[in-house]
Amino acid sequence: MPALPQINGLLFDLDGTLVDTAPDLIEALYRALSQFKLPCLADEHYLTSVASHGSLGLVKAAQPDLDAEHTESVRLALLEHYLSVNGDCARVFDGIDLLLDFALQHRIKLGVVTNKPARFTRPLLTKLGLTPLMKSIISADSTLYRKPDIQPMRLAASQLVLNPAEIAYLGDAERDIIAARNVQMPSVLAGWGYLAEHDTPERWGADLTLNSPTDLLAFIDR
Known part of the structure; x- marks a missing residue:
């Protein structure tokens, strides 16, 4: 061109x-998963690659087999944690x-x-x-x-x-x-x-x- x-x-x-912004988003995800006593089933490199897909994409990457109701609960928790870490890293x-x-x-x-x-x-x-x-x-x-x-x-x-x-x-x-x-x-x-x-x-x-x-x-x- x-x-x-x-x-x-x-x-x-x-x-x-x-x-x-991936470091902040991933930290908020980890905190949300910990709140629900869930492990993260994806490594940080993969989580970074899906960060543009927002909170839902991150939760699905970390817990792909979680049902829709629990996925939404974790997603909302992620957003709340993100408020406190937004811009830190x-x-x-x-x-x-x-x-x-x-x-x-x-x-x-x-x-x-x-x-x-x-x-x-x-x-x-x-x-x-x-x-x-x-x-x-x-x-x-x-x-x-x-x-x-x-x-x-x-x-x-x-x-x-x-x-x-x-x-x-x-x-x-x-x-x-x-x-x-x-x-x-x-x-x-x-x-x-x-x-x-x-x-x-x-x-x-x-x-x-x-x-x-x-x-x-x-x-x-x-």
Whole structure:
């Protein structure tokens, strides 16, 4: 794909793209499992790979044979524990700081579109010092429907005061690529994110697939 000369905005998925939140999520999972006296049947590497699938994905990975009722109980407990550990161990991925600095220097507007609820999203971004940089922060409960629906993407574009075609969306899950395509945003697959072994990102149709956030700099014409 050639350079992206019209990119005036960057939107990020949160977990597995902008921030490595897996350590906090996994710690909350361990606490929830301990609360119910359940073992974790998955190793940490596998849990990290499914972290983008949220609390339900983590519980199912740790206890795949648990019935639906108990799975939901553990999931709710995980969310409660996550409130107390959110941001304790999370860090932006290597290279994100350089990409954000480049964007700010070149007046490229920044934002986040995530399926994480606002009660977790905003405290995390604030703890990491990212909130002042973001012109738009769209969480799971900001719109009626979540990604891959177009509602959160359109709202973010509106808040950036840009056309979707001027905004690159970075994400590490298929729903991110679909959401960007549905609203005609250039899509960037974050190869540094939480891709599981069974994922087939080559079939998702991203406009770009990158191994590091700084790789994007070569595609933005400034």
